[in-house]
Amino acid sequence: MKITNIVTTVVGTPWRELTYVELETDEGLVGVGEVRMVNKTETLIAAIQEIGNRYVIGADPFDVERIAWGVLWTEYGRAGEVAQSALAAIDIACWDLIGQACGQPVWKLLGGRFRSVVPAYANGWYQGDREPEAIGELAKTVVARGYRGLKLDPFGAASADLTTAELTRSVSIVEAVRDAVGPDVDIMIEMHGRFRSATAVRVAGALEHLAPKWLEEPVPPANVHGLRNVRLGTRLPIATGERIHGIEDAAPLLEEGLVDTLQVDVTHFGGITGLHKLAGWAAAYNVPLAPHNVCGPVSTAANVHLGVATPNFQVLEHFNDFADTWVLDLVDHPHLVDPRTGGFPVPERPGLGVRFDRERAAEHPSNGATFNLFAVGWEKREGTALDVASTLH
Numbered sequence: 001m002k003i004t005n006i007v008t009t010v011v012g013t014p015w016r017e018l019t020y021v022e023l024e025t026d027e028g029l030v031g032v033g034e035v036r037m038v039n040k041t042e043t044l045i046a047a048i049q050e051i052g053n054r055y056v057i058g059a060d061p062f063d064v065e066r067i068a069w070g071v072l073w074t075e076y077g078r079a080g081e082v083a084q085s086a087l088a089a090i091d092i093a094c095w096d097l098i099g100q101a102c103g104q105p106v107w108k109l110l111g112g113r114f115r116s117v118v119p120a121y122a123n124g125w126y127q128g129d130r131e132p133e134a135i136g137e138l139a140k141t142v143v144a145r146g147y148r149g150l151k152l153d154p155f156g157a158a159s160a161d162l163t164t165a166e167l168t169r170s171v172s173i174v175e176a177v178r179d180a181v182g183p184d185v186d187i188m189i190e191m192h193g194r195f196r197s198a199t200a201v202r203v204a205g206a207l208e209h210l211a212p213k214w215l216e217e218p219v220p221p222a223n224v225h226g227l228r229n230v231r232l233g234t235r236l237p238i239a240t241g242e243r244i245h246g247i248e249d250a251a252p253l254l255e256e257g258l259v260d261t262l263q264v265d266v267t268h269f270g271g272i273t274g275l276h277k278l279a280g281w282a283a284a285y286n287v288p289l290a291p292h293n294v295c296g297p298v299s300t301a302a303n304v305h306l307g308v309a310t311p312n313f314q315v316l317e318h319f320n321d322f323a324d325t326w327v328l329d330l331v332d333h334p335h336l337v338d339p340r341t342g343g344f345p346v347p348e349r350p351g352l353g354v355r356f357d358r359e360r361a362a363e364h365p366s367n368g369a370t371f372n373l374f375a376v377g378w379e380k381r382e383g384t385a386l387d388v389a390s391t392l393h
């Protein structure tokens, strides 16, 4: 089987653009991959074309390691966010083709059925005013939907530091969520790399009585020294990794014991091939994966297949029950969280088990939406302009 054509389609939502990559083959099979790029969709498209022309057109989709070698070694330059995202979309589509060609769901080719439910937690559910009572009410709707865990960033537009008033407000929001969901639902605290280490430690201490499942990205991702300080300053578990892009980037996190949950994103880490390798290495340190997942239904499917087959897969993030729920209609058989279990059931269709609907996608064309996590009101996920001033407070 040879890949003969690459078709990219960008779907616009108010706050995220989802890029779909279809690989057409000389045998008539079509495989699909997906990336949610943060603010650089046009750059991603260019990279997919450039990488695709060099390493993908004419290749056998079974040769995922050879395609990855082209991006990671032959290019010489370090593969970062853009290259590893372009590769990821291609790799996921290759695995879809491999599964279809074998007549097997992808998880059967990654180690088989390790678990029968892939646990999920909700994000994107707090699109309201940043008020404790309002967010507490929204949290109840998440639990009513069957989720056993939910994540929130209660810190508004904070960057670097947090005033005492803002800390008090943030803690009140998490207290309202804990009151709303009860003691048995996991609450993940998202910090989005906002803080200096001393601030993150101060915040961690103020939240400890609420027993959060983890603190996520307490400091910016390149600040390993700061992460070490946070590690020494809190008893709470630390999750991070959504902004690392190569297996070598995980070295300090694993080897220095700085992380309790790795959140590497399959769509920014070279795809299923990249994440599958990382899972094996993380297993040596007894560290689980809880992949960052802001994608639509295709890369969610890729994550579910990994989750079925990977022993140290902890839980999968999921937005699409609360944010832009129509994205589920971009495929024929979206993987859905079962309210009875709070997780995804094992998919049985060949490949990823989803077919991309180009006509449906055309109803939501690229709109240039940008997302600024340091702008006031980002939580409403209506799209926020990128301006430097919003980051300087």
Ligand SMILES: [Mg+2]
Pocket (backbone or CB within 6 Å): 190, 192, 216, 217, 242, 292
């Ligand atoms: Mg995050």
